[in-house]
Amino acid sequence: MRSKMFYAMFAMLVSAAHARTGNFSEISVDLKLDEITYVVGERIRGVVDIKSVTTDVVSAGYADSPDRFFIEVYRAASHEQLQRLGQKKFTAPFLIKANEGQKLETYLGDHYHLLSEGRYLARPVLVHGGYRYEGQYRAFDVIGGMDVAKAVQMFSTRKNLRRTFTLVRWSRNGYEHLFLRAEDSYDDGANSSVRRTTDIGPFMKSTQPTISIMPGGEVVVIHRNGADSFVRSEFWSLPDELDFRSRTSILDPETAGQQRVRQIYEEAGGVQPVDKPWWKFW
Numbered sequence: 589m590r591s592k593m594f595y596a597m598f599a600m601l602v603s604a605a606h607a608r609t610g611n612f613s614e615i616s617v618d619l620k621l622d623e624i625t626y627v628v629g630e631r632i633r634g635v636v637d638i639k640s641v642t643t644d645v646v647s648a649g650y651a652d653s654p655d656r657f658f659i660e661v662y663r664a665a666s667h668e669q670l671q672r673l674g675q676k677k678f679t680a681p682f683l684i685k686a687n688e689g690q691k692l693e694t695y696l697g698d699h700y701h702l703l704s705e706g707r708y709l710a711r712p713v714l715v716h717g718g719y720r721y722e723g724q725y726r727a728f729d730v731i732g733g734m735d736v737a738k739a740v741q742m743f744s745t746r747k748n749l750r751r752t753f754t755l756v757r758w759s760r761n762g763y764e765h766l767f768l769r770a771e772d773s774y775d776d777g778a779n780s781s782v783r784r785t786t787d788i789g790p791f792m793k794s795t796q797p798t799i800s801i802m803p804g805g806e807v808v809v810i811h812r813n814g815a816d817s818f819v820r821s822e823f824w825s826l827p828d829e830l831d832f833r834s835r836t837s838i839l840d841p842e843t844a845g846q847q848r849v850r851q852i853y854e855e856a857g858g859v860q861p862v863d864k865p866w867w868k869f870w
Contacts, residue, residue: 614642617723619659619694619712627733627758627767628703629785632696634659634726636679636712639689646716649681656715657682661700664707664727670700703782705730733758733767739799741807746827748775751783753807755797766791766811768799768823770830783830788821789813801825806833816840 618637626632636657640646648657659678661670678699679692696702696710708730712723733756741751754769766788773780790813791797797811807823818838824831 615640615646615714615716615721617657617712617714617721619710619723619726621710621726621728623728623760625729625731625758625760626702627756627769627785627787628705628730629769629771629782630697630767630787631784632702632728634694634696634710636692636694637689638682638684638692638714640684641687643686644717645686646684646714647682648714649677649679650683653681653683654716658713659694659696659699660711660713661696661702662709662711662725664709667709670708672699673701674699702730705732731758732756733769736766737797737799739801739807741801741825743827749773749827750775751825753799753801755799755809755811756785757791757793760787763790764793765789766797766809768807768809768821770825786823786832788835789819810838812840 616637616639619634620637621632621634636659638646638657646655647653648655657678662668663670676698678694682690682692684690702708706729707727709725709727711725714721736755736757738755739753741753743749743751750773752771752773754771756767756769757764758767759765767785768788769785770783771780772783788809788811792812792814795812795818797809800808802808805825807825809821809823810818811821813819817840820834820836820838822833822835824833
């Protein structure tokens with residue numbers, strides 16, 4: 589009797605184990621992130637890659653979809669799993685037929701609070717037919733960056749709101765980059781929050797960047813990105829929105845004149861030698 593009960597319990601455990609983890613040769617799920625390091629407030633974009641060699645249809649996100657897809661995020665040091673911010677779908681709905689695959693875009697910060705500095709682990713999971721298909725962990729770091737300049741914006745229509753813009757620098761892909769971070773704070777004691785951080789490109793530390801806030805809500809950042817060039821980045825900042833508007837290249841004023849002289853010289857074909865007899869030079 590005990591032997592039968594033992595084998596029955598063993599069979600249940602084996603069945604439960606199969607329900608947790610599927611055959612990875614049938615369905616694979618992967619997550620690739622654009623970067624391995626992000627400045628606090630940046631959108632953490634990834635691409636989910638799902639492939640199936642089963643005869644089943646894999647579908648998630650539609651009203652009648654039988655499957656589920658989600659991404660788990662953990663703190664690397666403690667392996668503590670983060671709680672989701674809501675039930676928003678991680679990707680657009682998808683349907684994958686036999687021997688097909690699909691790539692889908694996702695943003696981790698839309699689903700988890702990732703504004704604390706540290707290292708995190710992200711793992712994609714697809715639940716199909718009672719099986720759980722797990723991708724590899726992807727590690728990424730969230731860092732504060734090094735402050736370069738600051739400016740504060742006040743709003744006439746929202747007296748208690750203060751928006752602080754901070755230019756920070758950090759290395760990315762072998763180059764020093766400049767980032768603009770916007771953080772909202774409130775006079776009534778409500779918690780401050782990072783609204784957005786934007787990578788505005790390569791940055792040369794030889795020249796201090798500038799940030800200007802116009803009365804109409806325009807926020808303009810000018811920084812040097814090359815030996816003889818600057819970049820002008822413009823944002824539109826209102827109490828309930830913050831949008832990137834334009835990016836313009838500017839020649840260094842100190843070298844622009846020299847470049848124009850060279851351009852005129854080249855357009856004219858250079859300076860032609862004067863044909864004079866040799867004795868007239870004396």
